[in-house]
Amino acid sequence: MKRSKILEFQDMIHYSPRYSDDHNEYRHVMLPKNMLKVIPQDYFNPETGTLRILLEDEWRGLGITQSLGWVHYECHAPEPHILLFRRPINPTGQ
Secondary structure, eight states: OOOHHHHHTGGGEEEEEEESSSSEEEEEEEOOOOGGTTTOOGGBOTTSSSSSOOOOHHHTTTTOOTTTEEEEEEEOOSSTEEEEEEESSSSOOO
């Protein structure tokens, strides 16, 4: 991955406000559409053409910065530059 090319887009990443249900806190992260052209091909699902579910070190490597506990759980197929994240409201289960 051309890390310097990826990080050129870092200041253009948009983070939604957080929203929640009874169990999780959510947010979506919108990557600049042109950024998709420089993301490594193995980050994409060959069947759908959208980004696959990324591990934390992968999405952090793209310049996405969030506090600990966030998990990438879905891509918004109609808009492949939007990544959906969630984290438990009560991570200790209490």
